[in-house]
Amino acid sequence: MPRDPFDPETVGAVEHYLEPELYDHEYRRRRADVNFYREVARAHGGPVLELGCGSGRVLTALCRDGHEVVGLDRAAPMLQRAAARVARLSRAARARATLLCADFRAFALRRRFPLIICPFNAFQHLYERHDVEAGLRGVDRHLAPDGHFVFDVLMPDLRWLTKDPTRHWARTRFKHPRTGRPVLYSTNQTYDPVRQIAFMRIFYEPLDLPPEQRRTRVVRLAHRQFFPTEIEDLLHYNGFSVEARFGGFHGEPLGPEADAQVLICVRSR
Ligand SMILES: C[S@@+](CC[C@H](N)C(=O)[O-])C[C@H]1O[C@@H](n2cnc3c(N)ncnc32)[C@H](O)[C@@H]1O
Incomplete structure (x- = not known):
């Protein structure tokens, strides 16, 4: 078994988020996921809770569309970049955004949301089973009774x-x-x-x-890396079921050529 080349938690979930301008530049052409989450918010309505909102790529688009969005992230540089993006929105859209510095494995907002999203592989920073369980407990605590939890992770290749x-x-x-x-x-x-x-x-x-x-x-x-059956099982044993899943942001079937796993989940109990 290879020895871990670095610590996932303190290095692997941190370094990539220290230079948000570079992050935004690298992903500037990544629009399909933003449009997908806009569609999801249009279909399910807000307010929306975004876990791992990063530099506000998705959050600001949703605020512009008229949704109230609470964005939560633990990387201060990413949140600063998100705040600068929010500041450039219209006054009405700006009023719909809230940014919070928190770990999505341990947070309490004392409110529930009809839609919780966790876009662009943020879920892949849940390295161990106890991290996944803590993350999903947070979703459970904050999801409205008939709410939807929507997220995407890479398809392991x-x-x-x-x-x-x-x-x-x-x-x-x-x-x-x-x-x-x-x-x-x-x-x-x-x-x-x-x-x-x-x-x-x-x-x-x-x-x-x-x-x-x-x-x-x-x-x-x-x-x-989460394999498709494994992720369904993890969701199942933590009280969620998969209502729909896709292999991309245009409704592609989840098959061997899929790059992403896009999951639309509801509570199962
Ligand atoms: C790939 S970025 C995605 C950012 C944004 N959702 C987007 O689509 O551009 C993953 C984000 O998750 C955040 N993150 C990772 N683990 C986290 C945790 N345990 N609690 C809060 N945020 C976390 C990182 O700081 C980073 O901003």
Whole structure:
């Protein structure tokens, strides 16, 4: 069994969220999930509770659509970025947003929501069974009796997870959004098949220096992998059932080619 290259909790759930401008730049073209959650909120209504709201990508779109949204995240830099985004909304939309710094495994808002969402793999920071249980207890405490819990996680792809961890993959050049410097982005990962955690490294190599002077920045990110039947079982044993599930944000069936697992859940008891 491979030794964990880094601690998932204190490194793998933290480092990727320290530079929100870079995060937003990397995911600037990711719109399908935002549109999906807008549709979900249109169908089920608000107020909406977003667990792991990050830099406010989804939250601000929902506020603009007229929904009240409470966004909760434990990464202060991401929340600051979300607050700056909220500040740019119209006065009416701004009034619909609330941002809270909290861990979604342990929070109490003393109110219930018809819709709770946990977009873009935030659930994959629940590394152990007790984390999943604590997260789902939080959903249970805050979900209205007929409410919906909607979230997405990656579909585990064993071909990708087990790629050679000594090589660099997904090489892309871009301009750093803050410094304007040219950067070579690449990634690799080590997969622990027992804990089902992917220990990823994201490399940012500055290209405007001679090779011998380049200091590559490495950002580490850990994602728990959830297999489809396992996630249904975890939901089941924690009082939820899956009303619908998809393999993407356009209603694709969940099959071998799916990138994502998108789950629409209700209480089962
Ligand atoms: C990939 S980002 C998704 C952000 C946002 N939902 C989006 O769609 O862009 C995951 C977010 O979950 C947050 N997060 C991870 N574990 C958390 C926890 N236990 N409690 C609160 N937030 C957490 C991270 O800080 C990060 O902002």
